[in-house]
Amino acid sequence: MRILLVGAGGVGDAIAKIAARRAFYETIVVSDYDPARAERTVAWIRERHGEEVAARFRTAAIDASDPDVVAAVAREHGATHVMNAVEPSFVPTVFAGALAAGADYLDMAMSLSEPHPTDPYAQTGVKLGDDQFAQRGDWEAAGRLALVGMGVEPGLSDVFARYAADHLFSSIDELGTRDGANLVVRDEAGNEIFAPSFSIWTTIEECLNPPVIFEKGTGWRTTEPFSEPEVFDFPEGIGPVECVNVEHEEVLLMPRWLDARRVTFKYGLGAEFIGVLKTLHLLGLDSTTPLRVRSKNGPVEVAPRDVVAAALPDPATIGPRMTGKTCAGVNVTGLGTDGRPREVYLYHVSDNEWTMREYDAQCVVWQTALNPVIALELLATAAWTGTGVLGPEAFDAQPFLDLMARPEAEGGYGQAWGMREAARA
Amino acid sequence: MRILLVGAGGVGDAIAKIAARRAFYETIVVSDYDPARAERTVAWIRERHGEEVAARFRTAAIDASDPDVVAAVAREHGATHVMNAVEPSFVPTVFAGALAAGADYLDMAMSLSEPHPTDPYAQTGVKLGDDQFAQRGDWEAAGRLALVGMGVEPGLSDVFARYAADHLFSSIDELGTRDGANLVVRDEAGNEIFAPSFSIWTTIEECLNPPVIFEKGTGWRTTEPFSEPEVFDFPEGIGPVECVNVEHEEVLLMPRWLDARRVTFKYGLGAEFIGVLKTLHLLGLDSTTPLRVRSKNGPVEVAPRDVVAAALPDPATIGPRMTGKTCAGVNVTGLGTDGRPREVYLYHVSDNEWTMREYDAQCVVWQTALNPVIALELLATAAWTGTGVLGPEAFDAQPFLDLMARPEAEGGYGQAWGMREAARA
Known part of the structure; x- marks a missing residue:
């Protein structure tokens, strides 16, 4: 798995740092409109985890607003997966760039909505993700997966x-x-x-x-x-x-x-x-x-x-x-x-x-960034597989929650999750 | 009485319109940084009250931030009274300009305060009007009156x-x-x-x-x-x-x-x-x-x-x-x-x-503008007299309230005021 991470803002930076402790991928290319941000992230990884870990990371400049640029950077690095970590307004262009490059795609927020023109507080207009689900057929035909909404909420x-x-x-x-x-x-x-x-x-x-x-x-x-x-x-x-x-x-x-x-x-x-x-x-x-x-x-x-x-x-x-x-x-x-x-x-x-x-x-x-890393690991190990435009609930939850909760010493992420049962009548 | 009205914004405009129904003065010079505003006020008076009333009004351009300009305009029109109707930040300059021109002065807000440098929510620093009261001696020596805070509140x-x-x-x-x-x-x-x-x-x-x-x-x-x-x-x-x-x-x-x-x-x-x-x-x-x-x-x-x-x-x-x-x-x-x-x-x-x-x-x-017009009329008729820097409470209230409440047909302003007596124990 070779991951093109688009965006080294707060969440992109944390995705790279969380992934630095894992071994499921070959390379992560940290890219940003401002390459200095991507370099800061990798410098942190180098300082915290040493040269051997940092060697699995590359940096690149990218313009997330241009699907051709996204596709070109993905192809240049042979990306198998494009991980979108930029503002939701760039979902359409990163989504299109990934498909054009023949890569799988993940994001943490879906394409934006538009209110109903005359009755906005009762009827939906364009809904969140509508633009992405409309292209489901293209992703299915290409045999590629777009796993959308895979942060913490949604995710x-x-x-x-x-x-x-x-x-x-x-x-x-x-x-x-x-x-x-x-x-x-x-x-x-x-x-x-x-x-x-x-x-x-x-x-x-x-x-x-x-x-x-x-x-x-x-x-x-x-x-x-x-x-x-x-x-x-x-x-x-x-x-x-x-x-x-x-x-x-x-x-x-x-x-x-x-x-x-x-x-x-x-x-x-x-x-x-x-x-x-x-x-x-x-x-x-x-x-x-x-x-x-x-x-x-x-x-x-x-x-x-x-x-x-x-x-x-x-x-x-x-x-x-x-x-x-x-x-x-x-x-x-x-x-x-x-x-x-x-x-x-x-x-x-x-x-x-x-x-x-x-x-x-x-x-x-950090909590937003944790979940796409776990999902990428499940995709890398084929614990999760699929094609088309799918949400997290299209996949079996058990391996996700198991991997998340298992202690780090035993190969998991060491992140306990909780279940509160209300008193039953 | 020849009045230089400084400022043809909302309150200045209303002062001129209220005064247009009265006969206690010779001339009112409506002045503003933007002379078109002053002209709009006088045009309204001409349309509503006719040429004879409008003939008692002049217009002028003025820079209220410059005391020399205020004094020059006041002298040019032989102003006996400068009526300040601009933002409170211009109080010091209009106040100084009036004194320099040998005119009496009225305003509706006093010179601004400055908070106490270390204990602003318990102790006063520079108080509202402090700068004006500090010059009381100059006004007394000149035998001129500055009637400060003569709007509705204060006033x-x-x-x-x-x-x-x-x-x-x-x-x-x-x-x-x-x-x-x-x-x-x-x-x-x-x-x-x-x-x-x-x-x-x-x-x-x-x-x-x-x-x-x-x-x-x-x-x-x-x-x-x-x-x-x-x-x-x-x-x-x-x-x-x-x-x-x-x-x-x-x-x-x-x-x-x-x-x-x-x-x-x-x-x-x-x-x-x-x-x-x-x-x-x-x-x-x-x-x-x-x-x-x-x-x-x-x-x-x-x-x-x-x-x-x-x-x-x-x-x-x-x-x-x-x-x-x-x-x-x-x-x-x-x-x-x-x-x-x-x-x-x-x-x-x-x-x-x-x-x-x-x-x-x-x-x-309008309510703010009403009161300085009544005060000017009391000064014109010598019902109110004084020198120095004085507030409205330095004058007898009875003639003011009488003139205000008397019907217009009987020479008053036709503005009833009320008194609510609480139930007594």
Whole structure:
């Protein structure tokens, strides 16, 4: 397996660092629009793991917005797999470049949605991943695999859902992905500051897009942003966090392979962050349309959302000042294999102090990066095989979860996952 | 009386329009940095009141940031009074220009404050008006009057406080200015939108500066922004609004002439607006320090607060889409002239539909403009006289309130003011 990793930002960097501890591939080419970023990643690997490990890595410059460039770089390095780790807006071009180069493809976010032109808060328009599933036939005809949505959410959440469907439930009422954290960022003086752990630009995009819900019979439909608030109690000391519906890939992926009455995604933004996003929207500061603004050098045109991003700390820099844990998982309700009502939360928790110490990577970013590396290893060993455009739930969950949980000393990733069983009536 | 009106923005425009119905002056020179704005004001007067009224108005260009220019324009037109209607940042230059020209001076906001360098939320630094009161001797020596803070708040509120002290109370516990409104702005489709009726730039400045409080014995001190929230029940259908401490001139003016145990100013921002201001502060979007932001034409430098202002509707344009009323007044507690506990709210309400119909002016702006015109008329008729730097409470309130309330047909302004007496124990 020769992997072309496209993007050496936070998640791409962590993918390379996680893969550096594994031996399932021949080469990883770390590529970025800015080759210095790719070189920094490999320099870290060299320093931490020595020359022998670093020798399995190459670096390259790439323009992810051009499918021909992506294909050319993939061909040049004989890539068997293209691992997409750039912003979701580049999904179409990296996806096309991989197919053109005859490589398999993985990503962690799917092609973007477009709201319904007249009824955005009730009906779907172009859905997340629609553009990719429309090209399923081309991938099948080429005998190649595109494994889409293979981060943590979507990704691990979909693996959990498949596991629940295969092993824990005889019929499923709701597959509800629930994401929450207790992360706190402090300034030098030790005071808590407002500093989202993920790009505010992307968070605004996700949270202000109409959330999508799947219901058997009706299919997919949308709601107003921040709909159906609920307080979800997250495990391992995180505790209760206010969660709201957010547009997310799981809702588009799970119903294609799994049978459930309802599929939802709720993000534990917390009351403060929901308030911030609502205010930004109320004031039009979420807008990406440039405004004319006065400046010392005369009027300039800037998009308010870019100004908001510039005013906040760069999420890539806050890792050392952050404490706490983030939890990703799926809450499943329905009838257990014994036919009795059952509710189970399957989850994985990532602790920022541990990910910073082990990987110099912030926990949210690291948790995203872990899962595509495990998937690549399952593909390398043919524990997972397939062609066409497939989500994580199209594959058997057992080998994934086994490999993830097995101690590193025994060849696994040493990442325990949890299962919380609700009290049964 | 020949008046040089400096500034033909919202308030300056309304001052000229209100004065156009009065006959106490010889000439008003409407001046602005942009002479087209001054000409628009006079064109409105010509259209509404005819050539004879408009003939009492002149227009001029002025640079309010240059005291020599202000003095030169004042001298050129033989101004006896300079009426300052520009942003508070220009108070020092217009104030100095008026004195240099040998004219009397009025403003509606006082010279700006600077927070205490090390303890801003407990101690005052440079207070509102400090720079002006420091020059009191020069004005006294010149035998000229600077009547400062003569808008609605400060202004009418100070007149009400003086009235209460002279006629309603034997001893005053608190002089509490309380400002609230039920204004609603709608878009073309009739949906309520977020559109502050006053410059968001100035509102941020006022609301995020440390609020100042006066207490007998301790004197002036500051608090954290948004301190001491209370729900105040405003009259004439406005109803209960959440009010918080805000830095305002009344607190600096009233204790200089009136005896009270405590002097406060609370602004009825309402919970939503308080939340918006807190969020802007949390995200650093209230900052006036330019940030480097990406744009189509490469990185540019803009101040986040300027972007917030640019993203919101221009307050000067929302009048026609606004409904509701605004209320300014002072709540006075203490012992009545009979020695028994008493609580009185003295107030004036301005209705946007009426001010738009009569003056093509938004009610908040119009209510501010009304009071300096009444004051000018009292000075013209020598009902009010004085020299030095004086606040409205330095003058007898009775002639002001009488002239304001008297019907227009009988030579007054036809503006009723109200007095709400709390139930007495």
